[in-house]
Amino acid sequence: MPLPPAPTKRAALLSPDAIDAPARPSHRNSRRSGDSRDDAPAKSGPQPLELFDNLGTEGGGDAPVTRPARRAKTKAAPAPAPTSAPVSAPQQQQPAMVQVETRVPTPAPAASTPIAAPQQAPARPKRKSTGPAKLFVLDTNVLLHDPMCLFRFEEHDIFLPMIVLEELDGHKKGTTEVARNGRQTSRTLDALAAAQDADIDKGLKLDTTGHREAGGRLFFQTAPLDYSLPISLPQGKADNQILGVVHALRDEYAEDRPGKPKQEVVLVSKDINMRVKARALGLAADDYQNDKTLEDGDLLYAGSLALPPDFWTRQSKTVESWQSGSNTFYRISGPLVPNLYINQFVFFEAPGEPSMYARVTEIRDKTAVLKTLKDYSSGKNAVWGVNTRNREQNFAMNLLMDPEIDFVTLTGTAGTGKTLMALASGLTQVLDDRRYTEIIMTRATVSVGEDIGFLPGTEEEKMGPWMGALDDNLEFLAKGDGGGAGEWGRAATNELIRSRIKVKSMNFMRGRTFLNKYVIIDEAQNLTPKQMKTLITRAGPGTKIICMGNLAQIDTPYLTEGSSGLTFAVDKFKGWPHGGHITLARGERSRLADFASDVL
DSSP, X not given: OOOOOOOXXXXXXXXXXXXXXXXXXXXXOOSOSSTTOOOSOOOOSOOOOOOSOTTSOSSSSSOOOOSOGGGOOOSSOOOOOOOSSXXXXXXXXXXXXXXOOOOOOOOOOOTTSBOOOOOOOOSOTTOOOOSSOOEEEEOHHHHHHOTTXXXXXXXXXXXXXXXXXXXXXXXXXXXXHHHHHHXXXXXXXXXXXXXXXXXXXXXXXXXXXXXXXXXXXXXXXXXXXXXXXXXXXXXXXXXXXXXXXXXXXXXXXXXXXXXXXXXXXXXXXXXXXXXXXXXXXXXXXXXXXXXXXXXXXXXXXXXXXXXXXXXXXXXXXXXXXXXXXXXXXXXXXXXXXGGOOTTOEEEEOOTTSXXXXXXXEXXXXXXXXXXXOOOTTSGGGOBTTBOOOXXXXXXXXXXXXXXXXXXXXXXXXXXXXXXXXXXXXXXXXXXXXXXXSEEEEEEOOOOSSSOOOOXXXXXXXXXXXXXXXXXXXXXXXXXXXXXXXXXXXXXXHHHHHHHTEEEOOGGGOTTXXXXXXXXXXXXXXXXXXXXHHHHHXXXXXXXXXXXXXXXXXXXXXXXXXXXXXXXXXXXXXXXXXXXXXXXXXXXXXXXXXXXXXXXX
């Protein structure tokens, strides 16, 4: 007996409230209970039934996905092939295959239109496949830089030469970050090889350990490869052996063969000289890009936004304002709202008109609420005797003094006042407001030049030479407003301040929990994303963390503005209701320092 025609107008009868509601679980306990919900506005018109899972296509459209067939993991039967019969014709399908989901409806074709191939929203909009799967040969430094790099190549395959495993084995001993990454990579390779139905000859599936985003296979060099390199390249050097493997693989995958389809072979290395030699031999080579948060440092979230000159003219009829205490609130709407983030600062400055400085406190639907700021540039609002001197410093002080903000990131060139403002606000909230119990200050101990060697003393004494910025700023803050307390009074003040400031080394942070502490992480641009995560996750209840740094002064090898841990934190925390960021633009140290920052 044929099935009745599909109810094409079913979804059109749903109300907007019902569309946003989660799907009602069926008796089969569907494995995708609401993961495919969309937040786009509902559209009118008859809607087709959703007969397919959300794994059909990637990137939208009718173009097939270039992922291998092994990625199509679904418990349902295979999707029916397109047919020329209209929708109203009976379809010979199993009743269990029909699954109605409460998702945002999309325009459907007319009743006489044939059933088309399923079109789904892109599951991962970051990257789209642009061609066939490639074979990436990884250098040892990539595995030591990011032990999770094996799962960052999406549907592409990975090849590890035997010399890479030998070098990996030589770096596994020690307590350094490189040694830890080497051991982690070895454990990952062991888990992949020990997975069920693992076959090294056919390649290890990279998604067997739970990393579903990795659709390719991992191949090891299990047999010697025939290659010839120029005589000028020493055959015994590890880098040249890797180049020989890439050369042999390029020739092997140059054309289609039974069981070995044609693939482009690319060497991935963090070593610039290695990539130069590869290109000189005519081999494709690329840097490991997945660790970069941003391709261009200019795209980093600045934390503030200038309102257009005609802002009040366009908002004059729709703006709402009200007073609460000493703050004024504005509710605005329009095309500007989608570009705003929570805790982002906005300012309006125009000749002949009053200026406005506010912070975004709420974004709902198509409206946003702005809250005016406290002016820390005036003498009555001085923080431990410190007044802000420009617009960005005032933005930063509002973040530092707000008890609802748990995480603050400050970036800027030398002399913009990052350390001074962080210390002044910390002393005020520790000694005056009693909001936190003490200040904990740490920094990345990466030297600019040659290392001076072993430093004697306790942990705090060893960190002393690295904390010159702390001493300089405390000398200024301890003077007070009048400076007439005499030598004894100044000594007592310095002793009180010093008793509430603890200098700690980052090497002993793992496993600790800070309760009601004011934590300052200086020179955070020299931290890797993994180190930044380790430090931020130390925060317990009532703790506030301030990360400061100058992205133009990175001293850690292999780190750039795009891959720095500070950039990583700024990008990941933007829009969080309890975090804020501001880029300090103008230096206030001295005219000499400002001029040097611009011209040198």
